[in-house]
Amino acid sequence: MSMYPDLQAIATVPPVIREPQVWHPVVVAGALRKVVNGLFDPYRPELHYMRGPGPRWREKRALDRG
Numbered sequence: 001m002s003m004y005p006d007l008q009a010i011a012t013v014p015p016v017i018r019e020p021q022v023w024h025p026v027v028v029a030g031a032l033r034k035v036v037n038g039l040f041d042p043y044r045p046e047l048h049y050m051r052g053p054g055p056r057w058r059e060k061r062a063l064d065r066g
Helices: 007-011 026-040 053-064
Strands: none
Touching: none
């Protein structure tokens, strides 16, 4: 009697063969578009945030002083 009775049953199971994964052209195009847009995106949020009061605010406050 063997110490590992299930070993023979496991050894006779054929290995699983996976088919090569095929990339769908739409998936590839979408990923490529996302990369290109990320590299060449003209939007730079640091140029658009408020840096302080603008000229209209200064005009209003100048009238209050004098």
